[in-house]
Amino acid sequence: MLRPLIQEIATAHTPESMVDALQGHEGVVLLRTSAFDSGSARYSLVVAQPFLTFSSLGSGCEIVVNRPPDSGTAMPRHQRQFGNPWHVLESLMSRFELLDEIDLPFPLGGAFGFWGYDLKNFTEPKLPRRAINDLELPDCQVGFYDSLMVFDHRLNTTFVVSTGLNADGSRTEKRATEQLEWWRSLLATLPSENRTELSRSHFNPADVASNVSREAFISAVARAQEFIRAGDIYQVNLSHRLTAKLPVAENSSKIGSPSEFLNRLESSSLAGGVGRVTPVRTAADSVDSTDQIDSFSITKAQRTILPLRVARSDGERAGVRCLPKSQDHEQGSSSAAAWNLFLRLTAVSPAPFSAYLDCGDFQLVSSSPEQFLRMSGAQIVTRPIKGTRPRDADPTRDALLAYELQTSAKEHAELVMITDLLRNDLGKICDYGTVQTPELARLERFAQVQHLVSTVEGRLRRDVTHFAAFASCFPGGSITGAPKFRAMEIIDELEPISRGPYTGAIGYLGFNRESQLSIAIRTAVCHDGLVHFNVGAGIVADSNPESEYEETLAKARGFMAAISKPV
Numbered sequence: 217m218l219r220p221l222i223q224e225i226a227t228a229h230t231p232e233s234m235v236d237a238l239q240g241h242e243g244v245v246l247l248r249t250s251a252f253d254s255g256s257a258r259y260s261l262v263v264a265q266p267f268l269t270f271s272s273l274g275s276g277c278e279i280v281v282n283r284p285p286d287s288g289t290a291m292p293r294h295q296r297q298f299g300n301p302w303h304v305l306e307s308l309m310s311r312f313e314l315l316d317e318i319d320l321p322f323p324l325g326g327a328f329g330f331w332g333y334d335l336k337n338f339t340e341p342k343l344p345r346r347a348i349n350d351l352e353l354p355d356c357q358v359g360f361y362d363s364l365m366v367f368d369h370r371l372n373t374t375f376v377v378s379t380g381l382n383a384d385g386s387r388t389e390k391r392a393t394e395q396l397e398w399w400r401s402l403l404a405t406l407p408s409e410n411r412t413e414l415s416r417s418h419f420n421p422a423d424v425a426s427n428v429s430r431e432a433f434i435s436a437v438a439r440a441q442e443f444i445r446a447g448d449i450y451q452v453n454l455s456h457r458l459t460a461k462l463p464v465a466e467n468s469s470k471i472g473s474p475s476e477f478l479n480r481l482e483s484s485s486l487a488g489g490v491g492r493v494t495p496v497r498t499a500a501d502s503v504d505s506t507d508q509i510d511s512f513s514i515t516k517a518q519r520t521i522l523p524l525r526v527a528r529s530d531g532e533r534a535g536v537r538c539l540p541k542s543q544d545h546e547q548g549s550s551s552a553a554a555w556n557l558f559l560r561l562t563a564v565s566p567a568p569f570s571a572y573l574d575c576g577d578f579q580l581v582s583s584s585p586e587q588f589l590r591m592s593g594a595q596i597v598t599r600p601i602k603g604t605r606p607r608d609a610d611p612t613r614d615a616l617l618a619y620e621l622q623t624s625a626k627e628h629a630e631l632v633m634i635t636d637l638l639r640n641d642l643g644k645i646c647d648y649g650t651v652q653t654p655e656l657a658r659l660e661r662f663a664q665v666q667h668l669v670s671t672v673e674g675r676l677r678r679d680v681t682h683f684a685a686f687a688s689c690f691p692g693g694s695i696t697g698a699p700k701f702r703a704m705e706i707i708d709e710l711e712p713i714s715r716g717p718y719t720g721a722i723g724y725l726g727f728n729r730e731s732q733l734s735i736a737i738r739t740a741v742c743h744d745g746l747v748h749f750n751v752g753a754g755i756v757a758d759s760n761p762e763s764e765y766e767e768t769l770a771k772a773r774g775f776m777a778a779i780s781k782p783v
Contacts, residue, residue, distance in 0.1 A: 233407035250566035257568035266359030272301035285382035311385040323726025329358035333715040363395040437761040452697035455752030554579035554742035565774025569734035578743035586735040600694040603627030603668035637693040646674030695719035718750035
Protein backbone atom coordinates (compact mmCIF):
# COMPACT_ATOMS: atom_id res chain seq x y z
CA MET A 217 0.00 0.00 0.00
CA LEU A 218 1.37 3.41 -1.00
CA ARG A 219 2.15 5.58 2.01
CA PRO A 220 2.39 9.37 1.94
CA LEU A 221 5.90 10.72 1.71
CA ILE A 222 6.73 12.89 4.75
CA GLN A 223 10.18 14.40 4.82
CA GLU A 224 11.75 16.88 7.24
CA ILE A 225 13.83 19.48 5.38
CA ALA A 226 16.19 22.08 6.79
CA THR A 227 15.50 25.43 5.15
CA ALA A 228 15.94 29.16 5.63
CA HIS A 229 12.44 29.77 4.33
CA THR A 230 9.57 31.07 6.45
CA PRO A 231 5.89 30.64 5.55
CA GLU A 232 5.94 34.20 4.15
CA SER A 233 9.03 33.71 2.01
CA MET A 234 7.51 30.52 0.59
CA VAL A 235 4.44 32.43 -0.54
CA ASP A 236 6.81 34.96 -2.12
CA ALA A 237 8.45 32.11 -4.01
CA LEU A 238 5.03 30.77 -5.09
CA GLN A 239 3.76 34.07 -6.55
CA GLY A 240 2.31 33.29 -9.98
CA HIS A 241 1.38 29.71 -9.10
CA GLU A 242 -2.28 28.75 -8.97
CA GLY A 243 -4.27 28.32 -5.77
CA VAL A 244 -1.70 29.53 -3.23
CA VAL A 245 -3.00 29.31 0.35
CA LEU A 246 -1.18 30.21 3.54
CA LEU A 247 -2.68 29.35 6.93
CA ARG A 248 -0.44 31.22 9.36
CA THR A 249 -0.46 31.08 13.14
CA SER A 250 0.86 33.70 15.53
CA ALA A 251 0.06 31.81 18.77
CA PHE A 252 2.65 29.07 19.08
CA ASP A 253 1.71 28.15 22.65
CA SER A 254 -1.59 26.69 21.48
CA GLY A 255 -1.81 23.13 20.23
CA SER A 256 -4.45 24.09 17.67
CA ALA A 257 -2.31 26.96 16.39
CA ARG A 258 1.10 25.30 16.31
CA TYR A 259 1.49 24.75 12.58
CA SER A 260 1.57 27.06 9.59
CA LEU A 261 0.61 25.42 6.30
CA VAL A 262 1.39 26.37 2.69
CA VAL A 263 -0.27 24.77 -0.34
CA ALA A 264 -0.27 25.51 -4.08
CA GLN A 265 -1.31 23.97 -7.40
CA PRO A 266 -4.46 22.02 -6.47
CA PHE A 267 -5.17 18.97 -8.59
CA LEU A 268 -8.90 19.83 -8.47
CA THR A 269 -10.84 23.01 -7.72
CA PHE A 270 -14.46 23.38 -6.63
CA SER A 271 -16.49 26.60 -6.57
CA SER A 272 -20.17 27.37 -6.26
CA LEU A 273 -22.57 30.27 -6.62
CA GLY A 274 -26.09 29.51 -5.53
CA SER A 275 -26.90 26.00 -6.72
CA GLY A 276 -24.43 26.21 -9.61
CA CYS A 277 -21.33 24.12 -8.91
CA GLU A 278 -18.16 24.03 -11.02
CA ILE A 279 -15.45 21.39 -10.77
CA VAL A 280 -12.15 21.98 -12.59
CA VAL A 281 -9.60 19.17 -12.94
CA ASN A 282 -6.27 20.97 -13.04
CA ARG A 283 -4.15 17.87 -13.62
CA PRO A 284 -5.19 14.69 -15.50
CA PRO A 285 -4.87 11.55 -13.34
CA ASP A 286 -1.63 9.55 -13.73
CA SER A 287 -3.80 6.43 -13.87
CA GLY A 288 -4.96 7.40 -17.36
CA THR A 289 -8.61 7.70 -16.32
CA ALA A 290 -10.41 10.05 -18.69
CA MET A 291 -11.95 12.98 -16.79
CA PRO A 292 -13.50 16.14 -18.24
CA ARG A 293 -11.48 19.25 -17.36
CA HIS A 294 -14.59 21.31 -16.56
CA GLN A 295 -17.76 19.94 -15.00
CA ARG A 296 -20.81 22.09 -14.38
CA GLN A 297 -23.71 20.78 -12.31
CA PHE A 298 -26.56 22.11 -10.22
CA GLY A 299 -27.49 21.02 -6.72
CA ASN A 300 -26.65 21.45 -3.07
CA PRO A 301 -22.95 22.44 -2.88
CA TRP A 302 -22.57 20.64 0.44
CA HIS A 303 -23.67 17.36 -1.15
CA VAL A 304 -21.36 17.81 -4.15
CA LEU A 305 -18.40 18.61 -1.89
CA GLU A 306 -19.15 15.66 0.37
CA SER A 307 -19.04 13.27 -2.58
CA LEU A 308 -15.68 14.72 -3.62
CA MET A 309 -14.25 14.46 -0.11
CA SER A 310 -15.20 10.78 0.16
CA ARG A 311 -13.12 10.08 -2.97
CA PHE A 312 -9.88 11.17 -1.29
CA GLU A 313 -10.10 9.78 2.25
CA LEU A 314 -6.86 8.39 3.74
CA LEU A 315 -8.31 6.91 6.90
CA ASP A 316 -5.76 4.12 7.33
CA GLU A 317 -2.77 6.42 7.48
CA ILE A 318 -0.58 7.08 10.52
CA ASP A 319 -1.90 9.42 13.17
CA LEU A 320 -0.43 12.90 12.65
CA PRO A 321 -1.52 16.29 14.03
CA PHE A 322 -1.49 17.94 10.59
CA PRO A 323 -3.33 17.11 7.35
CA LEU A 324 -2.04 14.62 4.77
CA GLY A 325 -3.41 16.64 1.90
CA GLY A 326 -6.89 18.07 2.02
CA ALA A 327 -9.52 20.54 0.86
CA PHE A 328 -8.27 24.10 1.57
CA GLY A 329 -10.28 27.24 0.94
CA PHE A 330 -13.23 29.30 2.13
CA TRP A 331 -16.89 28.52 2.66
CA GLY A 332 -18.90 31.76 2.52
CA TYR A 333 -21.76 32.75 4.80
CA ASP A 334 -24.42 32.32 2.10
CA LEU A 335 -23.92 28.55 2.08
CA LYS A 336 -26.29 28.78 5.04
CA ASN A 337 -29.13 28.64 2.51
CA PHE A 338 -28.20 25.03 1.78
CA THR A 339 -27.80 23.93 5.39
CA GLU A 340 -31.17 25.62 6.08
CA PRO A 341 -33.06 25.40 2.73
CA LYS A 342 -36.08 27.28 4.09
CA LEU A 343 -34.04 30.45 4.57
CA PRO A 344 -34.87 33.13 1.99
CA ARG A 345 -31.96 34.66 0.09
CA ARG A 346 -32.68 38.39 0.13
CA ALA A 347 -29.24 40.06 0.35
CA ILE A 348 -27.63 41.33 -2.86
CA ASN A 349 -24.35 39.68 -3.89
CA ASP A 350 -22.99 42.94 -5.26
CA LEU A 351 -19.37 41.71 -5.48
CA GLU A 352 -20.50 38.66 -7.47
CA LEU A 353 -18.08 36.38 -5.65
CA PRO A 354 -18.57 32.61 -5.43
CA ASP A 355 -20.23 31.31 -2.27
CA CYS A 356 -17.24 29.06 -1.75
CA GLN A 357 -13.96 28.16 -3.42
CA VAL A 358 -12.01 25.08 -2.37
CA GLY A 359 -8.87 23.49 -3.79
CA PHE A 360 -7.97 19.83 -3.33
CA TYR A 361 -4.25 19.45 -2.66
CA ASP A 362 -2.17 16.28 -2.67
CA SER A 363 0.92 17.90 -1.13
CA LEU A 364 1.75 20.70 1.29
CA MET A 365 4.42 22.29 3.45
CA VAL A 366 4.14 22.20 7.24
CA PHE A 367 6.02 24.65 9.48
CA ASP A 368 6.13 23.43 13.08
CA HIS A 369 6.80 26.57 15.12
CA ARG A 370 7.15 24.74 18.42
CA LEU A 371 9.98 22.46 17.22
CA ASN A 372 11.24 24.89 14.55
CA THR A 373 11.08 22.22 11.85
CA THR A 374 9.70 22.07 8.32
CA PHE A 375 8.05 19.08 6.66
CA VAL A 376 6.95 18.33 3.11
CA VAL A 377 3.95 16.02 2.78
CA SER A 378 3.17 14.36 -0.56
CA THR A 379 0.41 11.79 -0.97
CA GLY A 380 0.46 11.02 -4.71
CA LEU A 381 -3.30 11.57 -4.96
CA ASN A 382 -4.97 12.13 -8.33
CA ALA A 383 -8.29 13.71 -9.25
CA ASP A 384 -9.93 10.29 -9.70
CA GLY A 385 -8.91 9.20 -6.19
CA SER A 386 -6.05 6.97 -7.31
CA ARG A 387 -2.53 7.31 -5.88
CA THR A 388 0.79 6.84 -7.64
CA GLU A 389 4.34 6.79 -6.34
CA LYS A 390 5.44 8.76 -9.40
CA ARG A 391 3.17 11.67 -8.52
CA ALA A 392 4.16 11.60 -4.84
CA THR A 393 7.87 11.71 -5.73
CA GLU A 394 7.42 14.50 -8.29
CA GLN A 395 5.61 16.73 -5.83
CA LEU A 396 8.13 16.03 -3.09
CA GLU A 397 11.00 17.02 -5.39
CA TRP A 398 9.10 20.14 -6.51
CA TRP A 399 8.79 21.35 -2.93
CA ARG A 400 12.41 20.39 -2.19
CA SER A 401 13.61 22.49 -5.12
CA LEU A 402 11.66 25.49 -3.83
CA LEU A 403 13.01 25.04 -0.31
CA ALA A 404 16.57 24.78 -1.60
CA THR A 405 16.42 28.33 -2.96
CA LEU A 406 17.33 31.28 -0.79
CA PRO A 407 14.47 33.51 0.41
CA SER A 408 14.02 36.50 -1.86
CA GLU A 409 15.58 39.78 -0.74
CA ASN A 410 13.30 41.83 -2.99
CA ARG A 411 9.64 42.07 -2.09
CA THR A 412 6.98 44.43 -3.22
CA GLU A 413 5.33 46.75 -0.74
CA LEU A 414 2.25 48.93 -0.76
CA SER A 415 2.60 52.27 -2.47
CA ARG A 416 3.06 55.23 -0.15
CA SER A 417 1.49 57.69 -2.56
CA HIS A 418 -1.64 56.17 -4.06
CA PHE A 419 -3.87 55.73 -1.00
CA ASN A 420 -6.13 58.44 0.35
CA PRO A 421 -7.49 57.50 3.80
CA ALA A 422 -10.52 59.75 3.24
CA ASP A 423 -11.74 57.33 0.57
CA VAL A 424 -12.68 54.61 3.07
CA ALA A 425 -16.45 54.05 2.82
CA SER A 426 -19.13 52.06 4.64
CA ASN A 427 -22.16 50.58 2.94
CA VAL A 428 -24.37 52.11 5.68
CA SER A 429 -24.29 55.32 7.66
CA ARG A 430 -23.83 55.42 11.41
CA GLU A 431 -27.50 56.34 11.79
CA ALA A 432 -28.60 53.44 9.58
CA PHE A 433 -26.55 50.94 11.60
CA ILE A 434 -27.92 52.29 14.89
CA SER A 435 -31.43 52.06 13.44
CA ALA A 436 -30.80 48.42 12.50
CA VAL A 437 -29.65 47.71 16.06
CA ALA A 438 -32.86 49.30 17.40
CA ARG A 439 -34.91 47.17 15.00
CA ALA A 440 -33.07 44.04 16.13
CA GLN A 441 -33.90 44.92 19.74
CA GLU A 442 -37.56 45.11 18.78
CA PHE A 443 -37.31 41.51 17.58
CA ILE A 444 -35.65 40.59 20.88
CA ARG A 445 -38.41 42.25 22.93
CA ALA A 446 -41.02 40.46 20.80
CA GLY A 447 -39.45 37.13 21.73
CA ASP A 448 -38.18 36.22 18.23
CA ILE A 449 -34.54 35.98 19.30
CA TYR A 450 -32.23 36.44 22.27
CA GLN A 451 -29.27 37.76 20.31
CA VAL A 452 -28.21 38.62 16.75
CA ASN A 453 -24.97 39.66 15.07
CA LEU A 454 -25.20 42.71 12.78
CA SER A 455 -22.44 43.98 10.51
CA HIS A 456 -21.52 46.58 7.92
CA ARG A 457 -18.83 46.64 5.24
CA LEU A 458 -15.94 49.06 4.84
CA THR A 459 -14.41 49.59 1.40
CA ALA A 460 -11.25 51.33 0.19
CA LYS A 461 -9.07 51.31 -2.86
CA LEU A 462 -6.48 48.56 -2.65
CA PRO A 463 -3.09 50.27 -2.37
CA VAL A 464 -1.02 49.21 -5.37
CA ALA A 465 2.18 47.24 -4.96
CA GLU A 466 5.53 48.43 -6.20
CA ASN A 467 9.06 47.06 -6.06
CA SER A 468 10.87 48.19 -2.97
CA SER A 469 13.29 47.04 -0.33
CA LYS A 470 12.76 43.88 1.67
CA ILE A 471 9.75 43.96 3.98
CA GLY A 472 10.87 40.95 6.01
CA SER A 473 8.78 38.93 8.44
CA PRO A 474 5.67 40.44 10.05
CA SER A 475 7.66 41.25 13.20
CA GLU A 476 10.37 42.97 11.16
CA PHE A 477 7.78 44.87 9.16
CA LEU A 478 6.09 46.02 12.37
CA ASN A 479 9.41 47.44 13.55
CA ARG A 480 9.50 49.55 10.40
CA LEU A 481 6.01 50.83 11.10
CA GLU A 482 7.04 52.01 14.56
CA SER A 483 8.64 55.08 13.01
CA SER A 484 5.30 56.04 11.43
CA SER A 485 2.12 57.55 12.87
CA LEU A 486 0.96 54.01 13.69
CA ALA A 487 3.84 53.48 16.10
CA GLY A 488 3.02 51.84 19.37
CA GLY A 489 -0.35 50.63 18.13
CA VAL A 490 -3.40 52.56 17.15
CA GLY A 491 -5.15 54.55 19.85
CA ARG A 492 -8.80 54.55 20.80
CA VAL A 493 -11.48 54.54 18.15
CA THR A 494 -13.73 57.55 18.60
CA PRO A 495 -16.93 58.17 16.61
CA VAL A 496 -17.16 61.79 15.41
CA ARG A 497 -19.33 63.81 13.07
CA THR A 498 -17.80 65.88 10.32
CA ALA A 499 -18.86 68.17 7.52
CA ALA A 500 -15.32 68.63 6.27
CA ASP A 501 -15.81 66.63 3.09
CA SER A 502 -17.21 68.50 0.13
CA VAL A 503 -20.03 66.32 -1.21
CA ASP A 504 -23.36 66.49 -2.94
CA SER A 505 -26.38 67.19 -0.79
CA THR A 506 -27.60 63.65 -1.40
CA ASP A 507 -24.49 62.15 0.20
CA GLN A 508 -24.72 60.68 3.68
CA ILE A 509 -21.70 61.67 5.74
CA ASP A 510 -20.20 60.01 8.76
CA SER A 511 -16.68 59.43 9.94
CA PHE A 512 -14.58 58.26 12.79
CA SER A 513 -11.02 58.99 13.77
CA ILE A 514 -8.35 56.69 15.11
CA THR A 515 -6.50 58.98 17.46
CA LYS A 516 -3.18 58.83 19.23
CA ALA A 517 -1.98 61.88 21.15
CA GLN A 518 -5.07 63.75 19.88
CA ARG A 519 -4.03 63.11 16.25
CA THR A 520 -6.67 62.02 13.71
CA ILE A 521 -5.37 59.35 11.36
CA LEU A 522 -8.37 58.13 9.41
CA PRO A 523 -11.83 59.52 8.61
CA LEU A 524 -14.59 57.27 7.32
CA ARG A 525 -16.84 58.38 4.48
CA VAL A 526 -20.20 56.74 3.90
CA ALA A 527 -21.30 55.96 0.36
CA ARG A 528 -24.16 57.67 -1.42
CA SER A 529 -27.46 55.93 -1.07
CA ASP A 530 -29.74 57.88 -3.36
CA GLY A 531 -31.61 54.87 -4.68
CA GLU A 532 -28.49 52.93 -5.69
CA ARG A 533 -29.43 49.39 -4.62
CA ALA A 534 -30.13 50.43 -1.03
CA GLY A 535 -26.74 52.01 -0.57
CA VAL A 536 -24.82 49.03 -1.94
CA ARG A 537 -22.30 51.05 -3.96
CA CYS A 538 -19.37 52.22 -1.87
CA LEU A 539 -16.61 53.09 -4.31
CA PRO A 540 -16.20 52.70 -8.08
CA LYS A 541 -14.05 49.83 -9.30
CA SER A 542 -10.42 50.75 -9.74
CA GLN A 543 -9.61 51.31 -13.40
CA ASP A 544 -5.85 50.75 -13.19
CA HIS A 545 -5.44 47.42 -11.46
CA GLU A 546 -4.27 44.19 -13.01
CA GLN A 547 -4.63 40.69 -11.62
CA GLY A 548 -0.90 40.30 -10.98
CA SER A 549 -0.54 43.63 -9.22
CA SER A 550 -3.77 43.02 -7.30
CA SER A 551 -2.42 39.69 -6.05
CA ALA A 552 0.87 41.31 -5.02
CA ALA A 553 -0.95 44.16 -3.27
CA ALA A 554 -3.23 41.70 -1.46
CA TRP A 555 -0.23 39.70 -0.29
CA ASN A 556 1.46 42.79 1.10
CA LEU A 557 -1.79 43.84 2.76
CA PHE A 558 -1.68 40.45 4.49
CA LEU A 559 1.86 41.20 5.71
CA ARG A 560 0.72 44.55 7.08
CA LEU A 561 -2.40 43.12 8.70
CA THR A 562 -0.54 40.31 10.45
CA ALA A 563 2.13 42.79 11.54
CA VAL A 564 -0.27 45.22 13.23
CA SER A 565 -2.93 42.66 14.22
CA PRO A 566 -1.41 39.16 14.64
CA ALA A 567 -3.86 36.35 15.32
CA PRO A 568 -3.76 32.57 15.78
CA PHE A 569 -5.70 31.90 12.55
CA SER A 570 -4.35 34.28 9.92
CA ALA A 571 -4.84 33.27 6.28
CA TYR A 572 -4.01 34.35 2.76
CA LEU A 573 -5.92 32.79 -0.15
CA ASP A 574 -5.23 33.60 -3.80
CA CYS A 575 -8.48 32.72 -5.54
CA GLY A 576 -7.42 34.03 -8.96
CA ASP A 577 -9.81 36.91 -9.62
CA PHE A 578 -9.78 37.91 -5.95
CA GLN A 579 -7.84 37.29 -2.77
CA LEU A 580 -8.79 36.83 0.88
CA VAL A 581 -6.68 38.28 3.68
CA SER A 582 -7.64 37.21 7.19
CA SER A 583 -6.40 37.79 10.73
CA SER A 584 -9.06 35.81 12.56
CA PRO A 585 -8.82 35.25 16.32
CA GLU A 586 -11.69 32.74 16.42
CA GLN A 587 -11.49 29.00 15.98
CA PHE A 588 -14.69 27.61 14.49
CA LEU A 589 -13.94 23.88 14.52
CA ARG A 590 -10.87 21.79 15.30
CA MET A 591 -11.39 18.10 14.52
CA SER A 592 -8.84 15.36 15.12
CA GLY A 593 -10.16 11.89 14.54
CA ALA A 594 -13.36 11.70 16.61
CA GLN A 595 -12.54 14.75 18.78
CA ILE A 596 -14.20 18.08 17.98
CA VAL A 597 -13.63 21.49 19.61
CA THR A 598 -15.19 24.89 19.01
CA ARG A 599 -14.19 28.18 20.71
CA PRO A 600 -16.80 30.95 20.37
CA ILE A 601 -15.86 34.59 21.01
CA LYS A 602 -18.18 37.22 22.45
CA GLY A 603 -17.58 40.49 24.23
CA THR A 604 -15.01 42.97 22.95
CA ARG A 605 -12.97 45.83 24.37
CA PRO A 606 -10.16 47.73 22.63
CA ARG A 607 -6.55 47.45 23.80
CA ASP A 608 -4.82 50.51 25.17
CA ALA A 609 -1.15 51.50 25.17
CA ASP A 610 -1.49 52.59 28.81
CA PRO A 611 -1.22 49.39 30.94
CA THR A 612 -3.53 50.79 33.62
CA ARG A 613 -6.19 51.77 31.11
CA ASP A 614 -5.77 48.39 29.36
CA ALA A 615 -6.30 46.53 32.65
CA LEU A 616 -9.40 48.62 33.42
CA LEU A 617 -10.87 47.74 30.01
CA ALA A 618 -10.19 44.06 30.68
CA TYR A 619 -11.85 44.30 34.11
CA GLU A 620 -14.84 46.08 32.58
CA LEU A 621 -15.18 43.27 30.04
CA GLN A 622 -14.85 40.47 32.57
CA THR A 623 -17.38 41.99 34.96
CA SER A 624 -19.96 42.96 32.32
CA ALA A 625 -23.21 41.06 32.90
CA LYS A 626 -24.24 41.82 29.30
CA GLU A 627 -21.07 40.36 27.77
CA HIS A 628 -21.25 37.25 29.95
CA ALA A 629 -24.90 36.69 29.09
CA GLU A 630 -24.11 37.10 25.41
CA LEU A 631 -21.32 34.51 25.52
CA VAL A 632 -23.28 32.06 27.67
CA MET A 633 -26.16 32.11 25.15
CA ILE A 634 -23.82 31.37 22.24
CA THR A 635 -21.93 28.73 24.23
CA ASP A 636 -25.24 26.98 24.91
CA LEU A 637 -26.16 27.22 21.23
CA LEU A 638 -22.88 25.56 20.23
CA ARG A 639 -23.35 22.87 22.88
CA ASN A 640 -26.62 22.07 21.14
CA ASP A 641 -24.92 22.10 17.71
CA LEU A 642 -22.27 19.64 18.88
CA GLY A 643 -24.89 17.56 20.68
CA LYS A 644 -26.48 16.74 17.30
CA ILE A 645 -23.31 15.11 15.97
CA CYS A 646 -21.54 13.81 19.11
CA ASP A 647 -21.97 10.76 21.29
CA TYR A 648 -24.42 11.31 24.13
CA GLY A 649 -22.80 12.68 27.28
CA THR A 650 -19.48 13.65 25.65
CA VAL A 651 -20.17 17.37 25.06
CA GLN A 652 -18.43 19.45 27.72
CA THR A 653 -17.46 23.09 28.37
CA PRO A 654 -13.99 23.04 29.97
CA GLU A 655 -13.63 26.84 29.68
CA LEU A 656 -16.29 29.52 30.03
CA ALA A 657 -15.68 33.26 29.49
CA ARG A 658 -11.90 33.15 29.48
CA LEU A 659 -10.19 36.48 28.71
CA GLU A 660 -7.95 36.42 25.63
CA ARG A 661 -5.94 39.42 24.45
CA PHE A 662 -4.92 40.29 20.90
CA ALA A 663 -2.99 43.22 19.45
CA GLN A 664 -6.00 45.50 18.84
CA VAL A 665 -8.83 44.04 20.97
CA GLN A 666 -9.55 41.67 23.86
CA HIS A 667 -12.37 39.13 23.99
CA LEU A 668 -14.16 36.61 26.17
CA VAL A 669 -13.83 33.05 24.86
CA SER A 670 -15.43 29.71 25.75
CA THR A 671 -14.37 26.18 24.77
CA VAL A 672 -16.89 23.46 23.90
CA GLU A 673 -15.74 19.95 22.99
CA GLY A 674 -17.15 16.51 22.30
CA ARG A 675 -16.61 13.15 20.58
CA LEU A 676 -18.12 12.67 17.12
CA ARG A 677 -20.44 9.74 16.51
CA ARG A 678 -18.86 6.98 14.43
CA ASP A 679 -21.16 7.67 11.48
CA VAL A 680 -20.31 11.42 11.30
CA THR A 681 -17.49 12.52 8.98
CA HIS A 682 -15.58 15.75 9.48
CA PHE A 683 -17.34 17.26 6.49
CA ALA A 684 -20.76 16.27 7.82
CA ALA A 685 -19.91 17.80 11.22
CA PHE A 686 -18.78 21.01 9.54
CA ALA A 687 -21.95 21.28 7.45
CA SER A 688 -24.15 20.56 10.48
CA CYS A 689 -22.57 23.35 12.55
CA PHE A 690 -22.32 25.90 9.73
CA PRO A 691 -22.49 28.86 10.07
CA GLY A 692 -21.05 29.50 13.51
CA GLY A 693 -23.44 30.60 16.23
CA SER A 694 -21.18 33.42 17.45
CA ILE A 695 -21.65 35.34 14.19
CA THR A 696 -25.37 34.66 13.68
CA GLY A 697 -27.31 34.64 16.96
CA ALA A 698 -29.77 32.62 19.00
CA PRO A 699 -31.94 30.94 17.99
CA LYS A 700 -29.73 30.56 14.93
CA PHE A 701 -32.40 30.10 12.22
CA ARG A 702 -34.49 33.13 13.20
CA ALA A 703 -31.34 35.22 13.73
CA MET A 704 -30.22 34.45 10.17
CA GLU A 705 -33.64 35.50 8.85
CA ILE A 706 -33.33 38.83 10.67
CA ILE A 707 -29.76 39.36 9.42
CA ASP A 708 -30.99 38.99 5.83
CA GLU A 709 -33.72 41.52 6.54
CA LEU A 710 -31.46 44.12 8.19
CA GLU A 711 -28.27 43.78 6.11
CA PRO A 712 -28.84 44.89 2.49
CA ILE A 713 -25.76 43.23 0.92
CA SER A 714 -24.42 39.71 1.04
CA ARG A 715 -21.72 39.00 3.59
CA GLY A 716 -19.75 36.93 1.09
CA PRO A 717 -16.81 35.12 2.75
CA TYR A 718 -17.30 37.15 5.96
CA THR A 719 -18.56 35.04 8.90
CA GLY A 720 -18.21 31.90 6.83
CA ALA A 721 -15.19 29.67 7.43
CA ILE A 722 -11.57 29.49 6.26
CA GLY A 723 -9.32 26.49 6.67
CA TYR A 724 -8.95 22.88 5.65
CA LEU A 725 -10.57 19.47 5.86
CA GLY A 726 -7.76 16.93 5.90
CA PHE A 727 -8.00 13.66 3.98
CA ASN A 728 -6.73 11.89 7.15
CA ARG A 729 -9.42 13.30 9.50
CA GLU A 730 -7.30 16.23 10.71
CA SER A 731 -9.31 19.40 10.09
CA GLN A 732 -9.31 22.99 11.28
CA LEU A 733 -11.52 25.95 10.37
CA SER A 734 -11.61 29.51 11.62
CA ILE A 735 -14.51 31.94 11.58
CA ALA A 736 -13.92 34.39 8.71
CA ILE A 737 -13.87 37.57 10.79
CA ARG A 738 -11.20 40.29 10.57
CA THR A 739 -11.18 39.24 6.92
CA ALA A 740 -10.69 41.42 3.84
CA VAL A 741 -11.68 40.68 0.25
CA CYS A 742 -9.35 42.17 -2.40
CA HIS A 743 -11.29 42.39 -5.65
CA ASP A 744 -11.34 44.65 -8.70
CA GLY A 745 -8.77 47.01 -7.20
CA LEU A 746 -10.78 47.48 -4.00
CA VAL A 747 -10.49 46.02 -0.52
CA HIS A 748 -13.65 45.18 1.46
CA PHE A 749 -13.65 44.53 5.21
CA ASN A 750 -16.76 43.66 7.26
CA VAL A 751 -17.13 44.42 10.95
CA GLY A 752 -19.97 43.43 13.27
CA ALA A 753 -21.32 43.35 16.81
CA GLY A 754 -23.54 41.05 18.84
CA ILE A 755 -26.87 42.67 19.77
CA VAL A 756 -28.84 41.76 22.91
CA ALA A 757 -31.77 43.35 24.74
CA ASP A 758 -29.70 45.77 26.80
CA SER A 759 -27.24 46.72 24.03
CA ASN A 760 -26.49 50.40 23.61
CA PRO A 761 -26.80 51.04 19.85
CA GLU A 762 -24.12 53.73 19.82
CA SER A 763 -21.71 51.52 21.78
CA GLU A 764 -22.34 48.62 19.42
CA TYR A 765 -21.40 50.84 16.47
CA GLU A 766 -18.22 51.88 18.30
CA GLU A 767 -17.42 48.20 18.87
CA THR A 768 -17.51 47.56 15.13
CA LEU A 769 -15.01 50.36 14.63
CA ALA A 770 -12.74 48.93 17.34
CA LYS A 771 -12.68 45.67 15.41
CA ALA A 772 -11.62 47.59 12.29
CA ARG A 773 -8.55 49.11 13.91
CA GLY A 774 -6.12 46.50 12.58
CA PHE A 775 -7.54 46.82 9.08
CA MET A 776 -7.35 50.61 9.20
CA ALA A 777 -3.75 50.48 10.42
CA ALA A 778 -2.88 48.01 7.66
CA ILE A 779 -4.19 50.14 4.79
CA SER A 780 -3.09 53.54 6.13
CA LYS A 781 0.08 54.72 4.50
CA PRO A 782 3.08 55.41 6.75
CA VAL A 783 3.86 59.09 7.16
